[in-house]
Amino acid sequence: MIEAKLNDLVSLEKNPILRLVPLEIKTPFLLAGTTLGGRSITAIYSNVGIIRMPEEYRKYIQRFGLFASTDSLQLCSCSFGDEMVLSFTSKIPNGNIERNFVERLKNEQVSCTIRENDLPGQKEEQKQQMKLFESFTFLCIVLAVVCNLIDYLLDGHIGWAWFVTAGAFCTWLMVSVAYVKRRNLLKNEMWQLVIAAVAGVLWDVFTGWRGWSVDYLLPLASLAVICSMWVITAVQKLEVAEYMIYLLEAGAFGGVIPVILLAAGVVTVLYPSLICICVSFLMLIWLFLFKRKDMVREMQKKFRA
DSSP: HHHHHHHHHHHHHHHHHHSSSHHHHHHHHHHHHHEEEEEEEEEEEEEEEOOOOOOGGGGGGGOOOOOOOOOOEEEEEETTTTEEEEEEEEOOOOOOOHHHHHHHHHHOOOOOOOOOOOOTTTHHHHHHHHHHHHHHHHHHHHHHHHHHHHHHHSSSHHHSSHHHHHHHHHHHHHHEEEEEETTOHHHHHHHHHHHHHHHHHHHHHHTTSHHIIIIHHHHHHHHHHHHHHHHHHHHHHHHHHHHHHHHHHHHHHHHHHHHHHHHHTOOHHHHHHHHHHHHHHHHHHHHHHHHHHHHHHHHHHHHTT
């Protein structure tokens, strides 16, 4: 199949009529063809093969690695001595493909070792981020302890300090999730939506149920997440595989849960929930009509169908 494809391309290159066309005319068509053809590419594999060096250099070389930057997933391979190196590069933040690949190798009883990037300054940057997160965690604990101490010293019991402690914990939890999921904004937003909904309902229950969590917080938070996901997708120019499953999750969350709450009679203010349901429903219908193949493909990948 590869040989037939190469023959077709070479025959176009040697076509006497096309060779007479000026380069200034051919270039825009080549760029357009590359753009359209690239949409069907899921991954690129480049094999450099065996790398040979002079014998006197071999004792100074541990291994060779090759990395290339492309829009899609790139796998490069090379070998030196008795070691073969497979290098993955991708703009997709999660490493599911790499983990599945290594798992397949282990199932085939292929001896392999995983090594991550150790670029100059990378570990220092990670340490600084971890220090900031640890400092924030300590400040939340300090705030909770000081408020409880003041409340007990003034009134002889702990009252309002519980609210401060709960607020500090919720803030810490949301910041923690944001820190852990910082490389994938859409997944981060989905986690934040779930945490905000659960925390809001619990807060509403323990403060004498007034219904604001289901009347306003849940539908408005769902609408905010759906809108922000579209903005992030457009600004970052994400591929379909990078945003499809998160839009489906946000649409299902914003469409199904308010319907259940309305049917159960829990919601008293209808307008926010009805708007949220309509927006979520329209988004799911748009995805089904215009991104049906991509949606089915992502669902199959998600559920291993």
